[in-house]
Amino acid sequence: RKEVEQDPGPFNVPEGATVAFNCTYSNSASQSFFWYRQDCRKEPKLLMSVYSSGNEDGRFTAQLNRASQYISLLIRDSKLSDSATYLCVVNVPDRGSTLGRLYFGRGTQLTVWP
Amino acid sequence: EADIYQTPRYLVIGTGKKITLECSQTMGHDKMYWYQQDPGMELHLIHYSYGVNSTEKGDLSSESTVSRIRTEHFPLTLESARPSHTSQYLCASSEWTAPAVSEAFFGQGTRLTVV
Numbered sequence: 679r680k681e682v683e684q685d686p687g688p689f690n691v692p693e694g695a696t697v698a699f700n701c702t703y704s705n706s707a708s709q710s711f712f713w714y715r716q717d718c719r720k721e722p723k724l725l726m727s728v729y730s731s732g733n734e735d736g737r738f739t740a741q742l743n744r745a746s747q748y749i750s751l752l753i754r755d756s757k758l759s760d761s762a763t764y765l766c767v768v769n770v771p772d773r774g775s776t777l778g779r780l781y782f783g784r785g786t787q788l789t790v791w792p
Numbered sequence: 793e794a795d796i797y798q799t800p801r802y803l804v805i806g807t808g809k810k811i812t813l814e815c816s817q818t819m820g821h822d823k824m825y826w827y828q829q830d831p832g833m834e835l836h837l838i839h840y841s842y843g844v845n846s847t848e849k850g851d852l853s854s855e856s857t858v859s860r861i862r863t864e865h866f867p868l869t870l871e872s873a874r875p876s877h878t879s880q881y882l883c884a885s886s887e888w889t890a891p892a893v894s895e896a897f898f899g900q901g902t903r904l905t906v907v
Contacts (some may be wrong), residue, residue, distance in 0.1 A: 720901075
């Protein structure tokens with residue numbers, strides 16, 4: 679079973695639409711959660727961290743549900759420039775260590791059309 | 793902007809050659825990672841390091857090797873390149889602040905083509 683599971687999409691939405699991505703993780707001891715954005719043939723870049731209380735950054739809202747072990751990303755009023763792949767990232771503790779490592783989901787592809 | 797650098801950005805090399813992909817970060821991060829990614833596909837972790845003299849194999853078996861002699865430097869070496877090694881290689885680093893790890897910062901990647 680993968681540590682992080684994401685629906686690969688693709689999601690094709692018109693400008694102005696609201697779109698939601700979900701991601702599930704398998705290790706309940708996971709401590710840190712992030713959403714990354716990756717443009718075609720570029721490196722991934724941090725979009726936002728995900729906090730237990732939920733957090734918002736402009737049109738983007740991230741939520742964490744520890745009980746169900748899933749993370750969500752909501753994009754409101756989609757723009758053409760939002761077209762990218764969105765990666766869910768979870769820090770999973772290593773066995774026998776307090777240190778963890780980051781696991782990336784396979785990414786969800788979003789295309790926003792005019 | 794993240795202070796993590798990869799060189800070269802693009803490399804075309806013949807089969808059988810030895811290559812080293814360089815990765816350096818100036819943020820003082822202990823944790824560093826190497827990922828391999830084919831176009832349109834997911835990231836695969838091939839190596840990571842918790843700090844100096846620490847190296848671990850990732851999820852995807854790789855014929856490459858890594859070293860971590862200095863905190864800021866995490867080079868990846870292929871002793872004998874093959875066409876199957878053609879891919880993009882991404883280096884990343886992150887901070888450790890107990891009990892969690894910070895976000896990872898990525899270099900711009902090295903696009904390797906073995907002919």
